[in-house]
Amino acid sequence: MDLQEFRDGLDAWLGENASELEAAFGPDVTLDQEMEHLSKVKRLAFDAGWMRWGWPERVGGYGGSTLMRAYLGEALASRDMIEPGIYSMTEVLVPTMIEFARPELAAEMVPRLLRGDETWCQGFSEPSTGSNLGSLTCRARRDGDVWRVTGQKVWTSLAQYADRCVLLARTGAPESGSKGITALFADMDAPGITVRPIRAMHGRDEFCEVFFDDVPVPVGRTLGEVDRGWTVAMDLLPYERSTSLWHRSAYLRQRLGRLLASATDGALDPRDLGEAVQMAFAFHARSRGTQHRMARGERLGPETSIDKVLLATTEQTVFDLAADAVAPGIAVGDDADSDRWRTEFLYSRAATIYGGSAEIQRDIIACRLLDLGTDR
Ligand SMILES: Cc1cc2nc3c(=O)[nH]c(=O)nc-3n(C[C@H](O)[C@H](O)[C@H](O)COP(=O)(O)OP(=O)(O)OC[C@H]3O[C@@H](n4cnc5c(N)ncnc54)[C@H](O)[C@@H]3O)c2cc1C
Known part of the structure; x- marks a missing residue:
């Protein structure tokens, strides 16, 4: 399918399904409702095929130009069918998963996010580490086939809904800076994780504190190379920006x-x-x-x-x-x-x-x- 065919077909589909896809906005709409609606829109768009174009076939996509998925997001946002902030997490996290996760892991997980079956979050910032990310202290130590993660993240958007987390943890010496960080893909229902939502000034519990207490993350969930998580972060942030x-x-x-x-x-x-x-x-x-x-x-x-x-x-x-x-x-x-x-x-x-x-x-x-x- 070329881009013009995609746009014409998508526009027609959005028109036919407008009443089901349109989102409600405003302070009376809870974040729970917004999240539920987002999952519905993604599921309908995935099952109709639109959400799969522009993503590689090896992660459940149909291939084609990335401009197709850009047009999908644009069309949904301009018709008030999604809130663009919560929709954007897919565009932030999936390119990095494709690049750095083991191919089997990316193939298993990415379709779940694309279809709205799962929500993922990004665990980078910590109480004393936002701008100066290279000094993060959340620690992962190797214990046989798992990493054991202990520490705290903060401002983690949508963590209370998240099934998985793309996490940065220190695996090198405390003073190793950006050279001793490893990126991990953690299950948010793993034992030892506590999520505490934070109310933002616009009235939503948009982000959370996340506490890790000896949380096991399988070694097969390492993204990229050990101690090279900075490369993963530097790959991800340009998409986020x-x-x-x-x-x-x-x-x-x-x-x-x-x-x-x-x-x-x-x-x-x-x-x-x-x-x-x-x-x-x-x-x-x-x-x-x-x-x-x-x-x-x-x-x-x-x-x-x-x-x-x-x-x-x-x-x-x-x-x-x-x-x-x-x-x-x-x-x-x-x-x-x-x-x-x-x-x-x-x-x-x-x-x-x-x-x-x-x-x-x-x-x-x-x-x-x-x-x-x-x-x-
Ligand atoms: C709505 C929202 C959602 C977020 N979601 C996530 C998320 O999902 N995952 C995640 O990991 N993080 C998330 N964050 C956190 C965000 O990335 C950090 O808040 C941001 O990077 C700033 O870090 P900080 O809050 O620690 O502030 P600090 O780094 O402490 O900065 C405080 C102030 O000092 C300034 N400053 C710091 N260093 C310098 C410097 N070298 N030169 C000039 N000025 C400087 C900053 O500009 C800022 O004004 C979110 C934040 C918000 C507001």
């Missing part, structure tokens, strides 16, 4: 359109509106270019920090505009849609933090792309 955000670009343009349609005359400051539109299209153009680079088989790297900076700036600009125009002061909204704006406005503050903070992205751009010094 770019291609997984493409759906968010579609979503932001959809919300901007909705804002224009619902704002009363004179409510939108023309200069602020111009800035938001320009940002949204600049981010879209950048993100489109990155999708095409991935489709050509290019390896993504530090240049994806530009995508992440543009996403964060655009997201906050769009919802600042909404705050001024539709829900002044982001006080308690008096109708469902202004409540949705409020939730989105609050969540947009996280855009300069998740996936690596805005300062860290600018540091990478300055040091690794513009050669303006050495980043720490």
Whole structure:
């Protein structure tokens, strides 16, 4: 199937199944309901074949250009059928699984995530280690056929729903820095794991603390080489900072359109509106270019920090505009849609933090792309 056939067929299918696929949004919709809906959308799209295009056949896909799966996410987000943040976990984690998991493990596990039968999470950050990931202390020690993991992760998105975790743990000496880290694929129902959700300011228990107490992880679940987990992390983060955000670009343009349609005359400051539109299209153009680079088989790297900076700036600009125009002061909204704006406005503050903070992205751009010094 070529891309145009895919788009035409998918658009028709989405139209026919719109009532079943459309998601509900706003503060009255719980995260449990959002997660349930996401699983349903993925299952329906997988069983109809759409979710399988753009992924390699060896992990249950149908092959074809990665632009197909990009279009699927874009189409779902722009039609309000998914919340792009929770949908994006697939785009963050699957490319790395394909690259670094044993082929049999990737073949067994990836279809479960694509079909929405499972949720996975990403256990990188720790209480004293976010930006400075190379200093993480969660430890894995070898014990026969298993690793035994002890330590704590934090801000682990959706961990309370997760069946598996892509985890970074220290296997080298405490002072080994980025050279003594190993990536593991852990079962979240393994003995010794405790998950404690954290309430974020937009009212959702979006992320969690995760405690590991001598948790067994089979050695066959090692991703990449022992002590080379940094390579895995450096492979994963560019997806988190770019291609997984493409759906968010579609979503932001959809919300901007909705804002224009619902704002009363004179409510939108023309200069602020111009800035938001320009940002949204600049981010879209950048993100489109990155999708095409991935489709050509290019390896993504530090240049994806530009995508992440543009996403964060655009997201906050769009919802600042909404705050001024539709829900002044982001006080308690008096109708469902202004409540949705409020939730989105609050969540947009996280855009300069998740996936690596805005300062860290600018540091990478300055040091690794513009050669303006050495980043720490
Ligand atoms: C909504 C959300 C979801 C998340 N989901 C996950 C997840 O699923 N898995 C996961 O592992 N993590 C997740 N995170 C955590 C996220 O990756 C970290 O919060 C982020 O990397 C920042 O790390 P930190 O919180 O430890 O802040 P710190 O690293 O302590 O930084 C604090 C401040 O200092 C600044 N700073 C730090 N170092 C430098 C420097 N060298 N130069 C300039 N400024 C610096 C930072 O920019 C920031 O402003 C999530 C975060 C959010 C908000």
